[in-house]
Amino acid sequence: xxxxxxTIYDVAREAKVSMATVSRVVNGNTxxxxxxxxxxxxxINRLHYQPNAVAQGLASKRTTTVxxxxxxLTNLYFAELSKGIDxxxxxxxxxxxxTSIENRLMREDQxxxxxxxxxxxxxxxxxxxxxxxxxxxxxxxxxxxxxxGTKDNHLEFPSVAIDYQKADTEALNLMYNDxxxxxxxxxxxxxxxxNTENRIPAYQQFMKEHKxxxxxxxxxxxxxxxxxxxxxxxxKDGVDGVIVTSDVSAxxxxxxxxxxxKNVPKDIEIITANATQIASIVRPAxxxxxQPLYDIGAVAMRMLTKLMNNEKVDEMQIELPYELLKKQxxxxx
Amino acid sequence: xxxxxxTIYDVAREAKVSMATVSRVVNGNTxxxxxxxxxxxxxINRLHYQPNAVAQGLASKRTTTVxxxxxxLTNLYFAELSKGIDxxxxxxxxxxxxTSIENRLMREDQxxxxxxxxxxxxxxxxxxxxxxxxxxxxxxxxxxxxxxGTKDNHLEFPSVAIDYQKADTEALNLMYNDxxxxxxxxxxxxxxxxNTENRIPAYQQFMKEHKxxxxxxxxxxxxxxxxxxxxxxxxKDGVDGVIVTSDVSAxxxxxxxxxxxKNVPKDIEIITANATQIASIVRPAxxxxxQPLYDIGAVAMRMLTKLMNNEKVDEMQIELPYELLKKQxxxxx
DNA sequence: AGAATAGCTGTAAACGTTTGCACTTTTTAG
DNA sequence: CTAAAAAGTGCAAACGTTTACAGCTATTCT
Numbered sequence: 001x002x003x004x005x006x007t008i009y010d011v012a013r014e015a016k017v018s019m020a021t022v023s024r025v026v027n028g029n030t031x032x033x034x035x036x037x038x039x040x041x042x043x044i045n046r047l048h049y050q051p052n053a054v055a056q057g058l059a060s061k062r063t064t065t066v067x068x069x070x071x072x073l074t075n076l077y078f079a080e081l082s083k084g085i086d087x088x089x090x091x092x093x094x095x096x097x098x099t100s101i102e103n104r105l106m107r108e109d110q111x112x113x114x115x116x117x118x119x120x121x122x123x124x125x126x127x128x129x130x131x132x133x134x135x136x137x138x139x140x141x142x143x144x145x146x147x148x149g150t151k152d153n154h155l156e157f158p159s160v161a162i163d164y165q166k167a168d169t170e171a172l173n174l175m176y177n178d179x180x181x182x183x184x185x186x187x188x189x190x191x192x193x194x195n196t197e198n199r200i201p202a203y204q205q206f207m208k209e210h211k212x213x214x215x216x217x218x219x220x221x222x223x224x225x226x227x228x229x230x231x232x233x234x235x236k237d238g239v240d241g242v243i244v245t246s247d248v249s250a251x252x253x254x255x256x257x258x259x260x261x262k263n264v265p266k267d268i269e270i271i272t273a274n275a276t277q278i279a280s281i282v283r284p285a286x287x288x289x290x291q292p293l294y295d296i297g298a299v300a301m302r303m304l305t306k307l308m309n310n311e312k313v314d315e316m317q318i319e320l321p322y323e324l325l326k327k328q329x330x331x332x333x
Numbered sequence: 334x335x336x337x338x339x340t341i342y343d344v345a346r347e348a349k350v351s352m353a354t355v356s357r358v359v360n361g362n363t364x365x366x367x368x369x370x371x372x373x374x375x376x377i378n379r380l381h382y383q384p385n386a387v388a389q390g391l392a393s394k395r396t397t398t399v400x401x402x403x404x405x406l407t408n409l410y411f412a413e414l415s416k417g418i419d420x421x422x423x424x425x426x427x428x429x430x431x432t433s434i435e436n437r438l439m440r441e442d443q444x445x446x447x448x449x450x451x452x453x454x455x456x457x458x459x460x461x462x463x464x465x466x467x468x469x470x471x472x473x474x475x476x477x478x479x480x481x482g483t484k485d486n487h488l489e490f491p492s493v494a495i496d497y498q499k500a501d502t503e504a505l506n507l508m509y510n511d512x513x514x515x516x517x518x519x520x521x522x523x524x525x526x527x528n529t530e531n532r533i534p535a536y537q538q539f540m541k542e543h544k545x546x547x548x549x550x551x552x553x554x555x556x557x558x559x560x561x562x563x564x565x566x567x568x569k570d571g572v573d574g575v576i577v578t579s580d581v582s583a584x585x586x587x588x589x590x591x592x593x594x595k596n597v598p599k600d601i602e603i604i605t606a607n608a609t610q611i612a613s614i615v616r617p618a619x620x621x622x623x624q625p626l627y628d629i630g631a632v633a634m635r636m637l638t639k640l641m642n643n644e645k646v647d648e649m650q651i652e653l654p655y656e657l658l659k660k661q662x663x664x665x666x
Numbered sequence: 667a668g669a670a671t672a673g674c675t676g677t678a679a680a681c682g683t684t685t686g687c688a689c690t691t692t693t694t695a696g
Numbered sequence: 697c698t699a700a701a702a703a704g705t706g707c708a709a710a711c712g713t714t715t716a717c718a719g720c721t722a723t724t725c726t
Contacts, residue, residue: 007712018676023714033674053451053713054390058681063387065451067429069510072608073415077654086406086433095451097398097429102418118398118428171494196520224614251614258616277407281584282615283591301401340682351706356684366704388682391711 006049015043065095067115067123072102076276083229084297092305109133122304128192144307148300161298162322164198167289172206173272180241190219200311227252247276270329284328291322339382352649398428400448400456405435409609417630425638442466454639461525477640481633493633495655497531500622504604505539513574513665521579523552560585574602580609603662617661
């Protein structure tokens with residue numbers, strides 16, 4: 001179906017060299033005499049020869065393609081991570097195959113298998129949850145994987161993230177110092193590693209240390225309306241300070257509180273734990289755990305390039321610094 | 334570097350058939366006897382055979398991969414389009430290679446060429462601008478292209494979009510009927526086809542028809558702070574109603590107005606022309622030209638699948654219905 | 667000058683599939 | 697029951713590269 005493309009043979013014939021030499025020129029191999037190189041280059045330019053990446057992939061067993069596994073394209077948290085990944089990928093001349101697994105037709109392990117079939121040179125995994133089958137799929141292959149913005153239970157995989165536990169504790173402390181005593185944790189997916197291993201323990205430990213009782217953990221609050229609708233429950237439970245893992249949900253709670261005639265931060269303080277642009281756009285602006293999302297993506301991709309080239313990587317579990325950005329949804333005294 | 338994979342030969346040997354037969358089984362070719370098929374399938378499952386998509390691509394000249402060209406991953410407008418594309422791609426079992434061209438290291442035509450080298454079966458182009466080199470690059474190939482959420486000057490390429498001209502006129506009319514007379518147009522990129530051929534003409538014609546003078550067109554207002562900073566100028570120019578093409582910029586104008594102690598919509602009405610989730614999240618919520626972004630993406634991808642299979646496509650220029658969603662940033666009398 | 671070495675180029679075998687063609691076996695029809 | 701048609705299978709040639717390996721040609725060294 002495709003227009004007949006120019007192949008390496010055409011170039012070889014025109015330049016009166018073998019295809020091997022053309023291949024060497026294309027790949028910047030130094031063992032080519034200057035005038036031969038020039039002659040070949042001239043023909044390449046004249047014919048607009050472009051190597052067929054699929055054939056290159058088959059012959060060289062490297063596709064210069066990396067796979068991205070992401071839960072939701074329209075979640076700015078992942079979009080901002082992706083941007084960092086994309087920039088570094090471009091720098092190192094990798095293409096990106098993106099696989100969204102939000103759609104429940106596509107399970108994590110299927111997504112991984114699909115990418116491996118395409119012979120990607122590496123994978124960046126951004127999903128918050130890492131089910132057992134996904135772990136198995138990764139273990140069956142030599143293709144390197146890096147987790148970005150998440151961690152796995154046993155630190156088996158390289159990852160780039162922040163210290164969620166410390167960040168949350170700091171956030172809780174901020175609200176505590178503002179005099180808030182009925183603190184709650186609002187989670188999107190309660191089963192992610194980050195939540196079960198970091199955020200929930202941090203919350204529980206904080207509550208215990210400060211003798212604040214069991215507290216309240218709300219789950220499955222994923223979008224704006226979830227947050228909006230949750231507010232009445234928060235009111236009922238007398239909650240006066242929340243950490244929210246979904247950025248848009250935090251906005252939902254905020255809006256709902258305001259619509260109910262309440263004052264933020266006086267009646268309730270809100271801290272968003274996975275801040276995106278949105279947190280700073282709304283009014284009152286949300287106090288946020290600002291993760292360096294772009295950097296997390298960039299560092300993860302950089303690490304992946306090293307792994308793909310069998311270069312030494314000194315630190316497999318990277319933690320980047322976060323910032324607790326105080327805005328108007330907490331009082332600033 | 335890669336762990337030795339199971340090839341079609343291994344399966345053939347174990348199942349005591351030729352590789353051709355295995356290939357037929359894998360591809361669901363009907364000309365295989367039931368018991369042969371079962372035998373082969375058993376071996377495939379036992380060995381966990383997975384076809385190498387790169388080799389398939391080379392042999393069949395179809396990669397079941399489509400390229401996506403998008404200006405900015407973190408712009409929800411494109412993210413929502415992408416989601417529609419992604420869902421349909423999954424349905425038809427295509428993978429997606431995404432290329433962001435925001436980064437100025439990557440020009441449109443280079444992005445296209447890169448995708449073509451990877452032998453994608455088709456391309457969906459979402460960039461707002463379609464430079465001449467990009468057009469040339471597309472014309473050099475047989476690979477089908479569909480424009481999503483944009484159009485080209487001469488309607489040379491299939492596209493899926495809305496009637497921007499009509500939508501804008503309707504939006505202007507809404508503000509006009511609210512008594513606003515100093516209407517302005519706030520553009521992100523003034524050189525896109527949609528803007529030069531649709532939005533600007535619509536604006537100019539409206540102003541002329543209603544004898545409102547030349548009006549004001551502001552350009553290069555692309556992000557939240559651009560919008561925020563623009564407001565003082567709008568005030569200076571006495572603008573009392575704006576259409577804004579960048580969603581976050583619209584929010585910036587809104588926030589800036591409110592911070593300046595103004596009333597929206599009383600002092601200024603704001604309509605966002607490329608609404609995303611954000612428009613409905615902020616307070617006051619923004620009146621918006623709600624484009625069916627998900628559907629535009631989905632329809633574009635569906636059209637592309639047809640083109641890739643040489644199926645007949647009856648309508649090459651598809652216009653989907655939009656909705657002028659009245660919210661709080663315009664008065665509703 | 668001759669030998670050793672380095673630089674350059676070509677040959678041909680991979681890489682793992684698909685697919686046209688030919689051949690054999692089975693089914694169908696008369 | 698036989699001829700013709702259909703179904704099932706295998707062979708081998710693509711697909712367009714990369715890359716050992718070998719060989720040839722300069723260059724360097726003694």
